[in-house]
Amino acid sequence: MAADFPDLIDTRALRIWIDDQFNWVVINFGEELELAFLPVLHLLNGIEDLLLWLPWYVVLVLISGLSYLASRSYAVLGGTALMMFLLGFFGMWEPAMATLALMLTATLLAVIIGIPLGIAMSRSDGLQSGMLPVLDIMQTMPIFVYLIPFVMLFGPGKIPALLATIVFAVPPVIRLTNLGIRHVDPEVIEAVTAFGATPRQKLFSVQIPLALPTIMAGINQTTMMALSMVVIASMIGAGGLGYQVLQGIQRLEVSRGLLAGLAIVFIAIIFDRIAQSYGRKMQQHLNTGG
Amino acid sequence: MSRKQTSEQPKIQIKNVYKIFGPDPQAALERAKQGASKTELLEESGHTIGIRDISLDMPAGETFVVMGLSGSGKSTLIRHINRLIEPTAGQILVDGDDVLQLDEQQLLDLRRRRMSMVFQRFALLPHKSVIDNVAYGLTVQGVERAEARERAVKQIELVGLAGFENQFPRQLSGGMQQRVGLARALATDAEILLMDEAFSALDPLIRTDMQDQLRELQATLHKTIVFITHDLDEALRLGDHIAILKDGELRQVGSPEEILLHPADDYVERFVRDVNRGRVVTVGSIVEHIPTLRLPELDPQKASAQLDQADGDTLLILDDDSRPVGAISRRFLEANAGRSASWWQDSSNLDEVHTVTRDSVIDEMLPYVSGSDTPAVVVDDEGQLVGVVTRSGAIDALAKVPEPEPGEPAGEQQERASA
Numbered sequence: 052m053a054a055d056f057p058d059l060i061d062t063r064a065l066r067i068w069i070d071d072q073f074n075w076v077v078i079n080f081g082e083e084l085e086l087a088f089l090p091v092l093h094l095l096n097g098i099e100d101l102l103l104w105l106p107w108y109v110v111l112v113l114i115s116g117l118s119y120l121a122s123r124s125y126a127v128l129g130g131t132a133l134m135m136f137l138l139g140f141f142g143m144w145e146p147a148m149a150t151l152a153l154m155l156t157a158t159l160l161a162v163i164i165g166i167p168l169g170i171a172m173s174r175s176d177g178l179q180s181g182m183l184p185v186l187d188i189m190q191t192m193p194i195f196v197y198l199i200p201f202v203m204l205f206g207p208g209k210i211p212a213l214l215a216t217i218v219f220a221v222p223p224v225i226r227l228t229n230l231g232i233r234h235v236d237p238e239v240i241e242a243v244t245a246f247g248a249t250p251r252q253k254l255f256s257v258q259i260p261l262a263l264p265t266i267m268a269g270i271n272q273t274t275m276m277a278l279s280m281v282v283i284a285s286m287i288g289a290g291g292l293g294y295q296v297l298q299g300i301q302r303l304e305v306s307r308g309l310l311a312g313l314a315i316v317f318i319a320i321i322f323d324r325i326a327q328s329y330g331r332k333m334q335q336h337l338n339t340g341g
Numbered sequence: 342m343s344r345k346q347t348s349e350q351p352k353i354q355i356k357n358v359y360k361i362f363g364p365d366p367q368a369a370l371e372r373a374k375q376g377a378s379k380t381e382l383l384e385e386s387g388h389t390i391g392i393r394d395i396s397l398d399m400p401a402g403e404t405f406v407v408m409g410l411s412g413s414g415k416s417t418l419i420r421h422i423n424r425l426i427e428p429t430a431g432q433i434l435v436d437g438d439d440v441l442q443l444d445e446q447q448l449l450d451l452r453r454r455r456m457s458m459v460f461q462r463f464a465l466l467p468h469k470s471v472i473d474n475v476a477y478g479l480t481v482q483g484v485e486r487a488e489a490r491e492r493a494v495k496q497i498e499l500v501g502l503a504g505f506e507n508q509f510p511r512q513l514s515g516g517m518q519q520r521v522g523l524a525r526a527l528a529t530d531a532e533i534l535l536m537d538e539a540f541s542a543l544d545p546l547i548r549t550d551m552q553d554q555l556r557e558l559q560a561t562l563h564k565t566i567v568f569i570t571h572d573l574d575e576a577l578r579l580g581d582h583i584a585i586l587k588d589g590e591l592r593q594v595g596s597p598e599e600i601l602l603h604p605a606d607d608y609v610e611r612f613v614r615d616v617n618r619g620r621v622v623t624v625g626s627i628v629e630h631i632p633t634l635r636l637p638e639l640d641p642q643k644a645s646a647q648l649d650q651a652d653g654d655t656l657l658i659l660d661d662d663s664r665p666v667g668a669i670s671r672r673f674l675e676a677n678a679g680r681s682a683s684w685w686q687d688s689s690n691l692d693e694v695h696t697v698t699r700d701s702v703i704d705e706m707l708p709y710v711s712g713s714d715t716p717a718v719v720v721d722d723e724g725q726l727v728g729v730v731t732r733s734g735a736i737d738a739l740a741k742v743p744e745p746e747p748g749e750p751a752g753e754q755q756e757r758a759s760a
Contacts, residue, residue, distance in 0.1 A: 242464035245423055246478040246529070247453030256477075260468045337467050 077203050088210050091160065095209055099152035107144055111135040118321060122328035131324070134317040143292060143314040150281050150291035151318060157213055157277040161221040162270055169228025169266075170254065179229065186222040194219055194283055202287050212289035220277040227269025231262030264334040271326035278319050292318075350437055351398035352533065352565040353405075353422060358395050358431030360417055360589075363388030366429040379588055391417040392428070392589045399582075401532075404559060404566040406580030408573060414589035415569045419537050422567060423452050435533070453482045456533035457526035461541055463518045465510040471497065471521050472506040478529040496524040500554070516547035523555075527562075534566045541570065552578050573612055577601070577621045585609055597621050617704075618739050624706055625699035627738045628719045628728025633657045636666055639685050641678050644669055655715060658691055663725040665718045667691025694718045699727050703735050710735055 102110060111132060118131040138147045172179045197218060201211035235258050243257050259266075285293030292311045299308025361369045361382075369388035372381075382388045392414045399405040409415040420426040421433055424440055433440040435455065443451060457478060465474050472493050473480075479489035497506055500520040510518055519539060526534055540548045552575060559566065570576050576583050577597045584594040585608075593605035601621055604610035632651035634644060636658050648656050648671060656669045666688040673692060677684075684690060695709035696718045709717040716729035 236464075238460060238462055238464040239466060241425060242458070242460055243466070243477070243481070245425060245452055245458040245535075246481050246525075247449045247451075248481045249449065252481055256480075257466060 073200060073203070081204055085205055085210070088205070088214070091156075091213060092210050094159075095152060095156040095213055098156055099149055102148040102152055103145065107139055110148070111139075114321065118325050118328075121325045121332070124328075127324050127328070131321050134321055138314050138317060141310040141314060143295065143310060146290065146292045146295050146311065147314050147318065149289075150278075150293065150315070153209075153213060153216065153281060153284065153289055153291060154274065154277045154318070154322075157216040157220055157280075158270070158274045160213075161217050161224055161273050161277065164217070165221045165224035165269070165273065166228050166266065169225045169269075170232060170259075172225065172229040173232035173258075174250075182225070182229075186226060189218055190222050194280070198283070198287060207288040209289055212284035212287050215287075216277050216280040216284055219280050220273045223272035223276065224266070224269040227272070228262065228266050231265030231269075232258045234265070235261045261337065264330050264337065267326060267330035267333060271323065271330065274322050274326060275319060278315065278322070281315065349401065352401035352436065353397075353399040353567065354432075354434040354437075355395055355397045355399075355418070355421070356432040356434070358392055358418070358421060358433065359429045360391035360414070360421070360426065361388050361429045362391055370429050390589050392421075395431075395586075395589075395591050397584055397591070397594060399565060399567060401565050402563040403581040404568055404579050406568045406570060406576040406583045407586060408570055408576040408580075408583055409586035410571055412588065413586040415571075415586050416537055417589075418586070419535050419567055419569050422533075422535060423456055423458065424448060453478065454529065455531055456535055457529050457531040458535040458537065459519070459522045459526045459539040461538035463510070463515075463522045463542075465518060465521055465525075467510055470507050470509055471502065471513070474510065474521055475524045475528050477525060482529070493524070493528055496528045497521075499527065499558070500524045514547075515543050516551065519543060519551060520554075523551075527558075532565055534564045536566060536568045538569050538571065540575065541572065548575070555579065573616060577616065585612065598623065598626050602626075619704035619707065620702055622703050622738050623699065624697055624701050624703060624717070624719050624730045624735075625727065627703070627730055627734050629716070629731060629734050631655065631657050631716065631729045633659050633726070636660055636686065636688060640682060641674060641680075641685065644674055648674070657694070657718065657726070657729070658688065659726060660688075662723075665694050665696060665720065665726055668694045668715055668718075670715070696720045696724070697730075698722065703730075703738055706730060707735060 105113075114135055115128055115132040119125070119128040122128075138144055168182070172182050194215065198211070198215050201215050205211040205214075239257060239261070240253065243253055248256065281289065281291055281293035282296050283293070285291060285297050292315050295311035296308050296315075299305065299311065359370055359373060360366075361373060363369055363386065365386070366388065369382055369386055369390075372385070373390055373393060377385070379390050382390060395414075395418060397405075397407075407415045407418060417426055421428050422435070422440070424433075424443075428441070435451065440448075440451065466477060469477070472490055475493035475496050476484075476486075476489035479492060480486065484492075494506065497503060500523050502517060502520050502524065505513065505517065510521065513521065519542075522539070526536075540551045543551060555566075556579065566579075568576075568579055570579075580597055582594065583597055583600055585592045585600065587608055593600060593609050595603075598621065600609065601613050601616060601618055604613055632647045632653050632655075634647050634656055639658060644656055648654070654671055657665055658667045658669060660666050667690075669691060677690075680690075692715065694715065694717075695706070697706040697709070697720070699719055699721050701719075706717045710730065710732040714732070716731040716734075718729050719727040721727050
């Protein structure tokens with residue numbers, strides 16, 4: 052049964068207008084935008100080059116050491132070292148480092164953008180009510196929809212992949228920074244106000260330290276979401292493990308897809324453990340002071 | 342705590358302050374000024390009266406207690422003094438400066454240097470150690486961390502928490518946490534201490550300890566303390582003056598004795614009904630007249646004449662500086678009528694008297710009068726006679742017969758009589 056929704060306006064004309072406007076932006080500002088985002092590309096390439104320049108065992112020891120510092124658990128240390136070793140064992144070391152670089156760069160930039168936005172949101176109810184629907188849209192809009200304009204602006208490559216990843220991954224850190232600061236005990240805030248703390252002193256000496264466990268949870272989620280984007284990002288030229296999965300699909304090679312997929316799971320587990328351990332340690336510090 | 346009255350300007354003056362919560366406080370203010378009741382305003386326009394037309398003078402160096410049950414507006418009132426809450430109308434003067442006219446920088450300065458605050462639920466910074474909590478007010482002022490910590494250590498010792506500097510608040514008991522809160526407030530050397538139900542969250546025994554400690558500290562520090570409480574016993578223990586609030590209105594303000602002996606209305610009367618007056622009413626307020634004689638003039642004839650003239654049973658003997666040295670009863674007089682003049686001049690032969698100072702409470706002197714007909718002798722700080730308290734006088738005061746008027750200088754008649 053066909054639904055006869057009346058044509059209230061000519062949507063075709065509207066769509067053409069939108070496309071024309073966007074094309075105009077691409078034609079007139081495409082190059083400038085590409086130039087503007089060049090430093091980001093350099094950052095991404097720099098991290099990737101560093102990870103590949105370092106001997107594999109150094110990277111393995113560094114990341115295993117980081118996991119131990121965060122968790123103080125030999126089980127986590129051993130698990131991390133094993134999983135890092137398997138990355139290379141599966142022949143996925145190089146794409147894994149490319150994926151790691153993309154994930155780290157995207158997370159770093161998401162944190163740099165997200166925490167100040169979250170702080171601003173926590174200070175203004177107006178901004179919060181404006182931002183929340185935008186964040187909802189960013190998280191629910193199918194990713195391919197905003198891949199199109201990014202690819203049009205920058206052409207296929209690492210920059211649109213990175214930007215799309217950031218847009219997808221930044222909402223949790225914004226949300227949880229806002230939430231964490233808003234949930235700081237109002238009595239503590241009142242106390243420091245009574246002692247004459249300026250808003251800046253309040254922010255840095257009380258609000259951020261007390262919100263840190265929540266902010267860390269946000270960073271953890273952001274990391275995981277950035278990682279979940281790698282397959283899709285590889286479709287527009289990001290390379291890495293996602294590209295291996297993509298090749299597996301294109302060539303119908305189950306083994307390649309499986310090994311690359313496992314490698315992604317390993318990276319996810321390692322960084323989830325690291326971030327969670329940090330978050331838990333902070334929580335304990337606040338609860339028992341130890 | 343001293344009860345001296347000064348004619349100086351009050352440290353804190355609250356003048357006709359109103360606070361109305363709701364969508365349009367100014368509109369509701371007019372209705373409140375016309376006399377609309379709390380429930381009327383709430384039903385008419387959804388406004389709540391937090392505070393209605395309160396004026397209070399808080400003298401420097403005193404502990405001023407604001408007392409009321411929950412919803413009386415007492416916590417709202419204290420937050421007006423450092424402008425954590427802005428009044429809807431009225432004035433708040435600190436050292437004569439209108440707090441409401443301060444700009445942002447001046448307000449920060451007021452909060453940093455001139456007053457500090459202690460909170461009901463401590464409100465310590467959970468992520469900072471005891472020493473950093475105590476130093477917090479100083480670091481906010483911009484004091485170097487090393488110096489701030491050094492000064493914090495002194496305050497920590499003062500409140501008896503030495504050795505706990507590097508613990509975190511969660512590791513401490515409630516009483517210890519509030520000591521940290523108190524040390525934090527004292528660390529900035531502010532002259533005004535705002536204490537919002539500071540001891541209400543503590544166990545009764547700990548609360549008494551903290552009250553004692555505050556009284557000790559106040560005896561040396563002479564801060565101007567504004568103390569909020571819902572506990573009348575606490576108010577009576579700590580307060581030089583007490584203001585009683587109900588539903589945002591001031592019901593009575595006065596010294597603890599005035600409130601106990603002359604409650605302004607039924608509400609206050611109901612409040613004070615169950616209080617142990619013996620712990621509050623000072624002997625200075627219930628002294629009675631007694632016939633006296635100077636020791637050099639003492640002989641049996643004169644003593645007998647004085648007793649007859651005053652129609653009393655006991656004669657108090659003073660030295661040349663009006664200090665009581667002994668007492669004589671009629672029976673004593675009859676028994677020793679034949680003694681020599683020099684025997685009479687030796688004060689160690691006379692009946693012993695128990696002296697209490699003017700500031701003592703009735704409970705402290707009860708043991709002296711309970712088993713004897715000799716009254717307890719009330720003296721001032723120099724040891725000179727103020728008057729006496731008899732057994733019946735003490736019982737009258739405990740049973741709430743407000744006689745004589747508190748503050749009536751019974752001692753003056755005494756001096757005229759003996760001069």
